[in-house]
Amino acid sequence: AGVARGKVIFCLPGSPNAVKLALELILPETGHIIKHVQGK
Numbered sequence: 726a727g728v729a730r731g732k733v734i735f736c737l738p739g740s741p742n743a744v745k746l747a748l749e750l751i752l753p754e755t756g757h758i759i760k761h762v763q764g765k
Contacts, residue, residue: 728762 726735735751737744751758 731762733758733762 726733728734735747737747
């Protein structure tokens with residue numbers, strides 16, 4: 726994961742089940758991640 730030009734970037738795995746798991750972990754944290762990137 727990283728930030729480029731103010732946008733959050735995630736690398737997701739190739740397996741459909743692994744993508745599902747990754748999104749289940751990432752999506753609930755989206756609000757916190759955006760605030761962190763914005764410096765709030």
